[in-house]
Amino acid sequence: MLDAQVDALYFALSALSFRTIKIMITETGWPSKGAAKETAATPDNAQTYNTNLIRHVINNTGTPAKPGQEMDVYIFSLFNENRKPGMESERNWGLYYPDQTSIYTLDLTGKGPLDTDAAANATSSNGTWCIASSTASELDLQSALDWACSSGNVDCSAIQPSQPCFQPDSTISHASFAFNSYYQQNNATDIACGFGGAGVKTTKNPSYDSCLYLTSGNMKVGANNVTATKPSSTSAESGITSLLVSGVSIAISLLFL
Numbered sequence: 001m002l003d004a005q006v007d008a009l010y011f012a013l014s015a016l017s018f019r020t021i022k023i024m025i026t027e028t029g030w031p032s033k034g035a036a037k038e039t040a041a042t043p044d045n046a047q048t049y050n051t052n053l054i055r056h057v058i059n060n061t062g063t064p065a066k067p068g069q070e071m072d073v074y075i076f077s078l079f080n081e082n083r084k085p086g087m088e089s090e091r092n093w094g095l096y097y098p099d100q101t102s103i104y105t106l107d108l109t110g111k112g113p114l115d116t117d118a119a120a121n122a123t124s125s126n127g128t129w130c131i132a133s134s135t136a137s138e139l140d141l142q143s144a145l146d147w148a149c150s151s152g153n154v155d156c157s158a159i160q161p162s163q164p165c166f167q168p169d170s171t172i173s174h175a176s177f178a179f180n181s182y183y184q185q186n187n188a189t190d191i192a193c194g195f196g197g198a199g200v201k202t203t204k205n206p207s208y209d210s211c212l213y214l215t216s217g218n219m220k221v222g223a224n225n226v227t228a229t230k231p232s233s234t235s236a237e238s239g240i241t242s243l244l245v246s247g248v249s250i251a252i253s254l255l256f257l
Helices: 002-015 043-058 138-148 171-185 233-237
Strands: 024-028 072-076 129-132 199-202 240-245 248-253
Touching: 002 024, 043 072, 129 171, 138 171, 171 199
Parallel strands: 024 072, 072 248
Antiparallel strands: 129 199, 240 248
16 A cells, blocks of 8 residues: 555656656554554554565565665654544554553564564455466566566565476466565555556466465464664654664654653
8 A cells, every 4th residue: 555655646746747756755654552443553563564664665675666766764653642632543653652662573674574464464365366467568577577576575486497386487477476476475455466567466366286376374474573672862852763774764753742
């Protein structure tokens, strides 16, 4: 959904002939607590969203429309706002309680596996897969395949020679495997099967012989989380705390209580 929103804005700007403006995401995050009806506001969901967000930014994956482009993202927010009016979730978007204790652990390395399973943390693919379109050109398929296996962080070892999915040795077959892996790793959203029009969704499992296509239900979940560093009083007074992780600065929006 985040990529879809960013790309929608890029397309809107392009339609108005503003093609060189870079988009900065000034607030994105997930509440860790909510009212009884706000069932999605849980620490597990907040941890999953922010961990996967950091991984997406650190790896410079970009978006389907802007593959490989670095993203500037501000996580909302550093602290819970215990005096903020409104729904219960409005007060619980922080990584820390007001006493500076961590609400949940957060992988700041961006190196752990994408968390797309476990309880209610992931969106099920609902029996859908993503494959290469038969109408896409060879050039478009190869370009999208190269991106998926590099910037898209897809494990393409299965389509290498002597591996289960190498045969048939064709671009459309290899692209189908890579497209589906990217699709499932990114919560089986419509935008994750875009590939510039080269990808299409199907309800027929494309697995064959010993070549098994991923589904959200058979993906491994990583538990390689580390606890976020406790902020110092000096950094808290600055209004913005920046976390420099693997050379990419992820700034965390801080609103004073």
